[in-house]
Amino acid sequence: MTPLLPVAEAQSRLLALATPLPPEATPLARALGHWAGQPVTARRTQPDADLSAMDGYAIRFADLPGPWTVIGESAAGRPFAGTASPGEAVRIFTGAMLPAGTDTVLVQEEAQREGTALALAGEGPQYLRRNVRARGLDFHEGDVLIAAGERITPARLALAGVAGHATLPVARRVRVAVAATGDELVPPGTPLSPGQLPETNRLMLMAQLADLPVDLIDLGILPDDMATLTAAFAGVDADLLVTSGGASVGDHDLVRPALAAAGAALDFWRVALRPGKPVMAGRMRNTVVLGLPGNPVSAFVTAMLFVRPLVARMAGAGNPLPVPRPILLGAPLPANGPRADYLRGAIVDGRAVAPPLQDSAMLRTLAAADCLILRAPGAPAANPGDSVEILSIA
Numbered sequence: 046m047t048p049l050l051p052v053a054e055a056q057s058r059l060l061a062l063a064t065p066l067p068p069e070a071t072p073l074a075r076a077l078g079h080w081a082g083q084p085v086t087a088r089r090t091q092p093d094a095d096l097s098a099m100d101g102y103a104i105r106f107a108d109l110p111g112p113w114t115v116i117g118e119s120a121a122g123r124p125f126a127g128t129a130s131p132g133e134a135v136r137i138f139t140g141a142m143l144p145a146g147t148d149t150v151l152v153q154e155e156a157q158r159e160g161t162a163l164a165l166a167g168e169g170p171q172y173l174r175r176n177v178r179a180r181g182l183d184f185h186e187g188d189v190l191i192a193a194g195e196r197i198t199p200a201r202l203a204l205a206g207v208a209g210h211a212t213l214p215v216a217r218r219v220r221v222a223v224a225a226t227g228d229e230l231v232p233p234g235t236p237l238s239p240g241q242l243p244e245t246n247r248l249m250l251m252a253q254l255a256d257l258p259v260d261l262i263d264l265g266i267l268p269d270d271m272a273t274l275t276a277a278f279a280g281v282d283a284d285l286l287v288t289s290g291g292a293s294v295g296d297h298d299l300v301r302p303a304l305a306a307a308g309a310a311l312d313f314w315r316v317a318l319r320p321g322k323p324v325m326a327g328r329m330r331n332t333v334v335l336g337l338p339g340n341p342v343s344a345f346v347t348a349m350l351f352v353r354p355l356v357a358r359m360a361g362a363g364n365p366l367p368v369p370r371p372i373l374l375g376a377p378l379p380a381n382g383p384r385a386d387y388l389r390g391a392i393v394d395g396r397a398v399a400p401p402l403q404d405s406a407m408l409r410t411l412a413a414a415d416c417l418i419l420r421a422p423g424a425p426a427a428n429p430g431d432s433v434e435i436l437s438i439a
């Protein structure tokens with residue numbers, strides 16, 4: 046049997062199987078959560094003129110402490126057409142263009158106005174260009190605002206819009222086919238015969254992908270039968286096929302041979318990981334295939350470590366792997382064995398704590414967890430106050 050692959054090596058081999066989908070011009074409103082496939086460059090300068098940051102009066106700083114004569118108004122979208130001379134002020138509103146001849150804004154709370162007569166009624170602006178947003182304060186035309194491989198967030202959508210874009214270069218949604226395998230599995234809520242079990246991995250996996258740009262293809266629950274599995278896998282039309290169950294070494298663990306019979310070439314099987322050891326990955330023509338273990342916690346962890354990063358890479362992510370963060374331990378941990386361990390942990394008073402019972406079939410423990418606590422292969426016993434790394438569970 047092949048030796049177990051280290052997690053990081055399995056992840057890099059998996060990502061190497063993916064061909065990122067080509068970017069397509071996609072309307073801004075549909076680009077959220079996708080990744081930029083090309084750099085996004087500003088088509089305009091923002092702001093494109095000096096603007097007022099406050100409601101008040103545009104003045105010349107040199108004219109302080111006034112008084113002034115108000116000669117007109119500049120509102121957002123309706124600039125003042127003239128030029129202010131010494132001693133003149135222009136009524137101005139937030140976001141309006143600073144009139145020619147003015148350089149500073151006096152806020153209206155510090156001004157007193159009678160008809161066209163304006164006087165200082167407070168401290169007034171303390172320096173030249175006070176309350177002015179300079180042309181180009183945010184960015185200049187030609188600046189790269191979003192790098193290729195960066196995620197499109199709500200703020201980046203707005204940034205692209207203000208930079209003059211109506212579309213963003215992002216990949217289409219990744220088509221992900223999902224299948225559960227196992228003769229014992231029936232849909233949740235079905236009355237159970239002895240030995241049957243509600244099927245939950247597809248549901249959980251699809252929910253784990255819900256924030257990613259995917260189109261899900263539900264292949265349902267497949268029986269542990271070579272011919273059925275092979276036909277189902279061979280007929281898949283998707284960028285990625287994810288299976289759960291049947292990944293191990295038992296007589297009814299048929300996913301590996303069925304994938305091979307359907308034309309898939311496996312790249313790896315079995316990773317030095319707990320839970321999730323029997324995970325497998327390969328390619329079947331244009332489809333990357335990922336076989337997750339059936340134990341629900343193993344399926345969850347391998348979805349975090351393999352499925353999500355793979356989808357993100359296909360969608361153009363520059364850094365698709367989850368990034369652990371350091372935290373202090375709140376309770377001791379035993380020495381780890383030869384597989385990287387991802388313990389289900391809670392964060393209590395800002396510190397990570399793992400319950401001692403960590404069976405990979407226990408959904409209740411998983412559901413109560415805030416994080417996975419990473420334990421490197423062979424890590425020695427750890428004590429409260431030691432630093433460990435965690436991955437947050439959303």
Ligand SMILES: Nc1nc2c(c(=O)[nH]1)N[C@H]1C(S)=C(S)[C@@H](COP(=O)(O)OP(=O)(O)OC[C@H]3O[C@@H](n4cnc5c(N)ncnc54)[C@H](O)[C@@H]3O)O[C@H]1N2
Binds near residue numbers: 225227243244298406
């Ligand atoms: N002799 C060995 N036995 C096992 C090994 C091994 O190395 N040698 N590995 C163990 C490890 S580690 C894991 S993980 C499991 C996973 O194996 P499979 O992928 O073949 O999983 P199944 O046998 O199909 O199922 C395991 C367990 O999970 C339940 N299950 C499966 N699918 C679902 C689903 N969609 N929803 C809910 N529950 C599901 C299934 O009923 C089983 O109880 O193998 C160990 N064995």
Ligand code: MOO
Binds near residue numbers: 318320321405
């Ligand atoms: O790797 Mo298995 O996932 O320990 O249960």
